[in-house]
Amino acid sequence: MNIFLSLLLFASFTLANAQQFMTRSGQVHFFSETPMENIEAENAQMSGLLDASNGGFAFQVQMRAFHFEKALMEEHFNENYVESEKHPKATFQGAIKDWDNTWNDGDPHDVVATGSFDFHGVKQDRDIAGTLTWNGKAWEIETRFPVALEDHEIEVPAVVKDNIAPVIDVDVKATLDPR
Amino acid sequence: MKMGSLITRTVALGLVLAAAGTMPAQGLLDALNEAVEDPTLPVTATFKDTRIVNVQSNETPAEGVLHFVIAHRFGTLNSGAYELWGLDNAQMRMAFDYGITDRWAVGVARNTYQKTYEANVKARLLRQSTGPNAFPVSVTWYSVAMANGLKAPTDVTPYYFTHRLSYVNQAVIARKMNENLSLALVPSFVHRNYVQTSEEAHDLWLVGVGGRYKLTSRFSINGEYHHYLTQQFEEGFSPSLSLGVDIETGGHVFQLHVTNARGMFERSFLAEPAGSWGDGSVYFGFNLSRVFTVKG
Numbered sequence: 437m438n439i440f441l442s443l444l445l446f447a448s449f450t451l452a453n454a455q456q457f458m459t460r461s462g463q464v465h466f467f468s469e470t471p472m473e474n475i476e477a478e479n480a481q482m483s484g485l486l487d488a489s490n491g492g493f494a495f496q497v498q499m500r501a502f503h504f505e506k507a508l509m510e511e512h513f514n515e516n517y518v519e520s521e522k523h524p525k526a527t528f529q530g531a532i533k534d535w536d537n538t539w540n541d542g543d544p545h546d547v548v549a550t551g552s553f554d555f556h557g558v559k560q561d562r563d564i565a566g567t568l569t570w571n572g573k574a575w576e577i578e579t580r581f582p583v584a585l586e587d588h589e590i591e592v593p594a595v596v597k598d599n600i601a602p603v604i605d606v607d608v609k610a611t612l613d614p615r
Numbered sequence: 616m617k618m619g620s621l622i623t624r625t626v627a628l629g630l631v632l633a634a635a636g637t638m639p640a641q642g643l644l645d646a647l648n649e650a651v652e653d654p655t656l657p658v659t660a661t662f663k664d665t666r667i668v669n670v671q672s673n674e675t676p677a678e679g680v681l682h683f684v685i686a687h688r689f690g691t692l693n694s695g696a697y698e699l700w701g702l703d704n705a706q707m708r709m710a711f712d713y714g715i716t717d718r719w720a721v722g723v724a725r726n727t728y729q730k731t732y733e734a735n736v737k738a739r740l741l742r743q744s745t746g747p748n749a750f751p752v753s754v755t756w757y758s759v760a761m762a763n764g765l766k767a768p769t770d771v772t773p774y775y776f777t778h779r780l781s782y783v784n785q786a787v788i789a790r791k792m793n794e795n796l797s798l799a800l801v802p803s804f805v806h807r808n809y810v811q812t813s814e815e816a817h818d819l820w821l822v823g824v825g826g827r828y829k830l831t832s833r834f835s836i837n838g839e840y841h842h843y844l845t846q847q848f849e850e851g852f853s854p855s856l857s858l859g860v861d862i863e864t865g866g867h868v869f870q871l872h873v874t875n876a877r878g879m880f881e882r883s884f885l886a887e888p889a890g891s892w893g894d895g896s897v898y899f900g901f902n903l904s905r906v907f908t909v910k911g
Contacts, residue, residue, distance in 0.1 A: 460651055483651040485643050494643035500656045506908050507677030507717075508866065511660045516832040516863075521794040529644040593833070596865055615650075 455488040457575050462610030464497050466583075468601040475509060475600065477502040486575055486612050491535025493549050495608075496527040517590050518556055526555040532568065540570035549579075556588040566608070575612045580605060655746035661753060661791040662799075664868045664904055665712060665720075665737075667825035667839050668857035669876055669884040670801055673755040673789035675737050676714035679910030684710040686879050686902040688728075693895035701899060708879040712737070713909070728878040730764030743790060755787040761882050771809075778809040783881035795829040803841070805886045819886050820844040823855075833863040837870070841885055855888040870902040 462482030468475040479502045484495035499520035504510040514520040530551010539545045544567045553562045566579025584603045585592060592600050662672035665682060676682040686708040690701030698704055710724035710733070717739070724733040741754040763779040771778070785803040792798060801823035810817060825839035841855040859872025875897045876884030883889070890896040 456646075458647075458650065481654060483647055485647045485650070487643060492643050494647050496644065496647060496651070498654060498656065500659070501654060507680060508906055508908075515660050519794070519832070527644055599865075 456615040457486040457488060457612035458615045459484045459610045459612045462495065462497075462577075462608060464502075465607040465609075466502075467605045467607075470599055470601050473599045475504070477504045477510070477513065479503070482608065482610060484577070484610050484612060485615075486532075486577075488537075488540075488575070491532035492530075493532050493551065494527070494529045495610075496525050498525055500524065517585075517592075523555075523557045526553075528553050528562075528564075533563075539568060542570055542572065544569040553583075555583065556590055558588040560587055571611075573613070577608065577610045577612065579608045581608075582606070653746050655744050655748040658743040658745060658753070658791050661743065661789050661797045662827055663835065663861045663863055664870060664902070666870070666902060667799060667827065667837050668859045668870065668872045668902075669855065669874060669879060670799075670823055670825055670839050670841070670881075671737065671755070671757045671785065671787055672799060672825070673739065673753040673787045675718070675720040675739055675755065676712050676906065678714050678717045679908060680714045681907045681909045682712040682714070682720075682722075682904060683907065684708070684712070684724075684902055684904045686710070686900065688874070688877060688879060688898045688900035691890060691896040691898060692873070693897075706877065706879070724880070726878060726880050726883075728880075728883060731878070731880050731883075732762045732764055733759055733880050735759035752788050752790045755789070756785075757787060758782070758784045759881055761880050781805065781807040781882045781886075783885065785881075795835075797827050799823075799825040799839075801825060801839075801841075803881070803885055805882060807882065807886065816845055818845070821885055823885075827861065835861045837861055837872070852886075852888055853891045853893065855884050856892055857884075866905055868902075868904045870904075871899075872901070873897050873899050 460483045461480055462484050464479040464482050466477055479497055481501045482495055482497040486493050499518045500514055502510070502513065504513065528551055530549055533548045533550050547566060547568045549564045549566065551562065553560050564579055564581045566577060569576045582603045583606055586602065662674050664672065665674045665676065666672055688706045690698050690704030692700050694701050706727045708724055708726045710722060712720050712722035714720045720737045722735045722737070736758050738756045739753065740756055741750060741752065743753040744750045759782070761781050767774040783803060783805050785801055787799055787801050789797060789799040803821045803823060805819040805821065807817050821841045821843055823839060823841040827835045827837045829835040837860065838858045843854060853875060855874070855876050857872050857874035857876065859870055862869040862871070875888050875890035875892050877889035877898060878884060890898060
């Protein structure tokens with residue numbers, strides 16, 4: 437009985453680990469569009485973890501790893517807006533709603549991740565819609581969601597109000613391999 | 616006894632399964648943090664501009680960026696109301712610096728003061744960084760050649776073109792201490808091909824300190840001081856001391872300051888500052904910079 441229990445315990449842990457999927461090279465792209473100026477940035481170092489036993493889901497991204505077309509934009513982004521020295525990362529932690537073990541059929545599934553989005557040190561509970569596809573080896577995740585600067589206490593001074601959109605579109609694309 | 620043991624085991628099993636089921640979701644972000652090492656990232660924006668006040672900071676224009684600076688130094692503050700405390704008497708410097716790469720920049724400039732031309736090269740040798748391969752300081756090299764463009768003096772014969780030249784080499788060792796405070800240590804070597812009197816040294820060694828403290832994300836106070844290591848220093852000159860502020864507005868950086876250096880090129884503000892804080896013969900001035908992205 438004791439051996440059986442230990443085996444079960446061991447199995448349950450290894451199983452949980454085997455069902456974790458991970459990326460270190462997820463892509464994040466954001467876009468601000470105004471009549472005055474378009475601003476976009478790329479980051480290919482998003483890391484993410486998906487627990488395929490229950491849909492548990494977390495990602496994080498380093499603010500300083502965002503790259504802009506213009507060096508000055510990158511400096512202003514880090515120094516004046518997201519204050520990356522104070523808040524080096526943006527994170528999301530939550531779960532994919534109504535997780536279904538039969539989603540690994542190769543078809544894209546519309547899913548909603550619900551959880552806490554922490555950006556600029558301000559947490560917001562968010563439902564983020566996206567697609568989830570099992571490609572035979574890994575989970576592919578794709579989403580686009582809006583981020584309102586006001587919700588995360590990012591102040592835009594009056595002089596550049598016309599250059600920066602109040603709501604930024606964020607695209608995320610990642611392939612999570614078995615851990 | 617046996618029954619109790621079974622219940623205990625069942626409860627334990629239930630707990631284990633529950634833990635296995637919920638554990639990954641609870642600490643997923645922590646697990647991610649543990650699994651992913653933070654990348655090594657360079658520290659950026661140690662200073663807002665390529666100069667602290669007069670002296671170079673560790674910053675260079677990014678690749679393909681033209682950095683254009685218009686700077687003025689007005690007359691001495693103690694010159695009185697008739698000269699509007701110096702505002703009637705401005706010296707100008709116009710400079711173009713270009714980033715060949717993110718690490719190399721070249722520049723040219725022209726100063727009203729002594730009609731001086733400048734050609735310079737600036738290189739980021741080392742960059743402060745954070746992460747697993749962190750490095751504590753940034754080191755930037757700056758070399759400038761200056762040519763005095765005034766009419767040849769009649770009392771110096773012969774007077775060759777080489778008489779007009781002087782050179783400065785310096786290393787800017789900078790560290791962003793935290794979000795607000797950045798400090799720099801700047802050893803400088805000045806060589807003047809021609810000096811006015813035999814008492815003056817052709818070669819001067821100085822060590823400067825500079826820094827900025829950000830009061831808001833777009834406003835900082837700046838200062839710099841250069842200490843002479845060489846004793847043979849022309850009488851009447853006091854060491855270069857400058858205090859000012861940086862104001863950032865979108866693509867511009869305004870630097871407003873008060874300094875005892877009349878000229879804005881290295882020979883002048885390091886070796887021949889002209890004014891003195893002691894008697895109020897200091898100069899109000901500004902640097903106004905604008906960047907143009909020339910090449911994507």
